[in-house]
Amino acid sequence: MFVERQRVDLYKDLTTKGELTGVTVQPVGHLRIVTSSTEFHAFKGCDPGEAVCDGSCVDVQSDPANCGDCGKACDGACIGGSCNGIEACNECAEDSETGVCKFQNDQCAFFPPCKALETCIEGCQTQQCINMCAQGVDGGIIDMYNKQIDCVCQTACVVECSSQCT
Incomplete structure (x- = not known):
C-alpha cells in the first residue's frame, strides 16, 4: 500500500x-x-476462512478450538465454522424448539399421545428401548414425533447434527 x-x-x-x-x-x-x-506499507493477512487468533492465522472453518470464531471451542468436529457433535446437536435442537421447529414441537407437545412417545424415547439408551416405546403407537403419532426430528436434522441443525442424523 x-x-x-x-x-x-x-x-x-x-x-x-x-x-x-x-x-x-x-x-x-x-x-x-x-x-x-x-x-x-505491506500487510500480510490470513487466507479466506481464516482469522487471527492469538497472533496466528487459524482456519475457523475446521479448527475445533476456534470454530467459527477465535476461542469458540467444540467438543466434536468443526465443519464449515459450526460445531458438530452430540453437544452441538443437542444445543441447536433445544434452540430450534422455540425457533425454526416451533410448530412441529408445539404440535407434539400439545397432543398427549405424541408427548408420551417423546418422553418415553428421551429416557432410552438403546434402540431396543426406542422400539418398545413405539410398540402399539399409531403411525400418525409416530409421524408427528418424527416431524420434530426431521425439522432438526434437515432444516434447523443440518451441520451441528450431521453426525447424529442418519
Whole structure:
C-alpha cells in the first residue's frame, strides 16, 4: 500500500538581500517550496476462512478450538465454522424448539399421545428401548414425533447434527 503526500509552501513579500553585479534587485520577492514524500506499507493477512487468533492465522472453518470464531471451542468436529457433535446437536435442537421447529414441537407437545412417545424415547439408551416405546403407537403419532426430528436434522441443525442424523 502506497501513500503519497505533497506539500506546497508559498512565502510572499520577502525582502531581498544581497547584490548582483549589473542587475537591479527588486526589494520584494516570493519563494515557493514543494515537498514530496512517499510511504510504503505491506500487510500480510490470513487466507479466506481464516482469522487471527492469538497472533496466528487459524482456519475457523475446521479448527475445533476456534470454530467459527477465535476461542469458540467444540467438543466434536468443526465443519464449515459450526460445531458438530452430540453437544452441538443437542444445543441447536433445544434452540430450534422455540425457533425454526416451533410448530412441529408445539404440535407434539400439545397432543398427549405424541408427548408420551417423546418422553418415553428421551429416557432410552438403546434402540431396543426406542422400539418398545413405539410398540402399539399409531403411525400418525409416530409421524408427528418424527416431524420434530426431521425439522432438526434437515432444516434447523443440518451441520451441528450431521453426525447424529442418519
